Amino acid sequence: MEIIGRLHPLLLHLPIGILAIAFLMEWFNRRNQNTTFSPAISFGLKVGMWSAIISAASGYILSLEGGYDENTLFWHQWLGILTAVFSIGVYYLNQKKAHNASFEKAYFPAFSSTIVFLLAAGHFGGSLTHGSDFLIEPFSPTEDVAITDLNSAKVFESFIQPIFKKKCTSCHNESKLKGDLLMSSLIGLKNGGKTGPLFVAGDAENSLMMKRIHMPIEEKKHMPPKGKTQLTEDEVLLLEWWVSEGGDFEKTVGENKVPENIQTILNKYVEIEDVGVFALDISSASESRIQDLREVGFEVYPVAQESPFLDISWKGNTELDKDILKKLKKVSEQVIRLNLSNSNLTDDLFAVIKDLPNLQKLSVNKTEITGKALNNLSTHNYLEVLNLYNTKVDDPGIESIFKLQRLKKLFLWQTSVSDSMITKIRNERPKLMVSAGVDASVFGDARLKPPLIMADKDIFRDSLPVELNINFNGVEVYYTLDGSEPDSTSTKYDTTIYLTQTTNLKVIAKKEGWKTSEVANRFFVHAKYKPVNIKLNKKPSDRYAAEGPKSLGDFKKGTLAFTDGNWVGYEGSHFTATLDLGKKSEVSRVTVSALEASASWIFYPKGIEIAVSENGSNFKKVSTQVIPTADVPEPPELSNFSEGFDPVLARYVQVKVKSNLKNPDWHPNPGEPCWVFVDEILVE
């Protein structure tokens, strides 16, 4: 039986050829509208039909042997069978079409379809045997072959030709051909150019190429010419070595004498080209084994399309156990990236790693393993990345990593490995990156944020509860009520503060290991008296008049939006407000609440003068306050300008608010009239 199957590659060419020629003849007939080839077509179809059936059958037998890409095989098989079935149909139509008009109609489309199926089946068949990229391979750019083993690397192909390609062939190629020298082909190199042969085999000193290279760069004949990318020292040495070893195009490194200095240069190539585990030539794991792993809770996928290597992660839906891990051994060659982190992995279970020799990256962070587990890591020559963060790995255990020659990155944060051990590893393996957590100096100066001062209002008549809020455990909050800067000797906050007088509350947050926060403050005004009447010496701007003069004493604060209807605004002028408290009262403090929004031409007052009177006509000045003008733009903000003075008895309080009148010089519109905005004047 098997023999018939193995005949498939031979038999399959028969239907292709025969059916194709029959089709061509049919086409010819139709083009010339005659029946010259009709008998031949009929015969061809008959033979084609039988050969198609036999090919399909033999193909099926061959497929039973297995070993083919399932997906491609599926298409090849069914297209092949379809071709056979259609060829029977077409032969039948061919025989009967003379007697039946609809048969006649269907005949040619059916024939064409057969050919299409035939070609498609053929293509997939080709893909099966030659690989799916066979067809387009010539169009894919070829890349330089990676050097995996220095001794078997060909000197010319691996080291010399790349130099020519990089530095010479931009001028010495088929289309440019400077000095009649062609360096992009072997023949060209052997023939040399106008001035003679390129090199004398075995004699670097007398070789033209080397002479040109060694000329001083100012010389016209120096190569590569001035202005072009020059050869590096290493490249010159390599060329020299190649010429003196005979300028051979086939020899490998092992077949040449390699002086020490050349060896060092060659080693560099290998280091750069080291592809680690990817140099291994292994076959893919079967679909069923992969499926098996997925079923027990692993995530499995090839590291790349068409790659046999697998990237496997434990999803952690259930507990790991020996039976589950044993399944990894079925893909012991293929698995190169394994992630068992965040699981119940123990030293005992870790033993499975011993049987997975090709691991390139192993993540066992956040597991229960200790240093002992690492004894299983010794034969893992390809291991490049090892993540042990948050495990109980210790100093004796970590010594195992010195056996891992390719190890490039090691993660040891939150393990029991000591600092001195980490220093030792760093000293012995300078190229190995050891991560042991972030250096404290990077984020050590992190500063706390001050707590939020939470209160319903800024102005109160009797008393006001204030809370300090910080959304962070273990933070201590300190505050002062007298305007002094708080520190850890100040009052510690633990419960609501009740304010009974005008207060500048200042708070800080402190916590071990953090920089203390900046000071946050908020000004609370105790408005003891509500004026019965307020008079303004002139009308405010129509647009910013709030609800008349009384707005200044209604305890309704304005917001940063100066159009909110609580603000009384004056453009380019001072103003004076006179408050009538209704009866003689003891007055000791006046607070003016104002807005600054320089982008909107609004500035704080330049000064505030306060005078009091018992009768409303004779005023006595009790306080003068000068407020500096802002010298840089700031985002809009509110401020209270509060002045205390010796208590006096008074019924009337006169507040002169001085405006800056004009925008300051730094302002985008200097000299234009500016505004002054006040929402409350409060008397205590």
Added chain:
Amino acid sequence: MEKEIKNRQHQMNRRAFLSKSSVGVGTAALSSLLGLNFLNKSENGIITPPNGGIKGILNSPHFAPKAKRVIYLFQSGGPSQLELFDYKPTLIKRRGEELPESIRNGQRLTGMTSGQDSFPLAGSIYNFEQHGQNGAWISELLPYTAKIADELCIIKSMHTEAINHDPAITFFQTGSQQPGRPSMGAWLSYGLGSTNENLPAFTVLLSRGTGRKFGQPLYSRLWGNGFLHSLHQGVQFRSGKDPVLYLKDPDGIDRVSRRKMLDKIAELNHKQLEEFGDPEISSRIAQYEMAYKMQMSVPEVMDTAGEPDHIYQMYGPESTQPGTYAANCLLARRLAERGVRFIQLYHMGWDHHDNLPNAVKNQARDIDQASAALVMDLKQRGMLEDTLVIWGGEFGRTNYSQGILTDTNYGRDHHPRCFSIWMAGGGIKPGVVYGETDEFGYNIIENPVHVHDFQATAMHLLGIDHERLTYKYQGRRFRLTDVHGKVVKDILA
């Protein structure tokens, strides 16, 4: 009547069968020719394994990936490169002089400065110093970022085609200025699927900056699925009680009855699926299952109470306040640990047309410590290896002042010709500054990186050939990089 309906259904089936079988053989042959492999996928690119996760259209990446996931710290509004990464002494020296026309060279301006008579050069008022082994210039506004300079690849030569926010962000996210294409995260979800069957493959976190509190809003289509299946759209996680909207069971419904309901619906859906074979139905089933699982997984990932103090110290005190950028960075790490493929943060408020010195200072403070902490936290866990972190906005800002230039104040308009971003981890060469702008900080003079190049590079690091991850829609194959994009090989490790 019933007969007609049946007939129609059969017709539909026949038509569907014919179109599928005729296209089928062709695509099969073609895909094999092109080296693609999507024969055993359903048509809309979703395979819904019984466990409900999202499986990508590519069974495995095109080539071995350097990064398995992305954390994209998007800085919305256009951060000023001249205040952060692109140090220009000439601008400082020639402060106040007019921008030479030979430099501007006809660049179009936005409506916000096109009427300006004068374009005074505005050197930054902030100091720069060199940091890290490669001596990268970084502004004093970013002290923590400066400390991790050796981990970063700073690209100073990004450029884009758009000049206003929405088209520019849309361009960055979807590869097209016009809305309607899938976002980067959606493409990845479509291509590679999810590695955590309990969480979506693409999650989104938003925060508002203190630099400009009421900046441009963001639209959810920026993290939309475009023409891809809705399973691939970004899911926004919010701070507060309801991290994902409409996810919680209503009061009085417990998980048992929810389970029963879903089982019953799934049964009905399966019947429907058997009859019609519409793949939309199977994806609907999967979405219900995912939502059910997220009811458990989302609260778990959002609860950062168990994070130790030293982690809060790294990310800064704001990380304890839900909804801040710092808190989102911490969440991003937690999502990454749980295998979420694409984690997109947006930090708003970088649009500083006026009052720039102050605003950019606040804004920089918002992001500096937490961004650096995220990189270092990933590093100490061994996750920076395979996580690509990206920081950057949609365009840069002009070298001249919008509005009056004074000693202490100026503004900057949008500038698409050059701006700076950084990337770290996941196969990016660390400690590199790539690209260079002219002495005026206006044009690129070395190694320009277009938005499509950036996208191609990110895809490359994830193991995807950006030219081969496509989706056919309206008769054309679409891809993230449209018909452009070159992988920037120089910045690959």
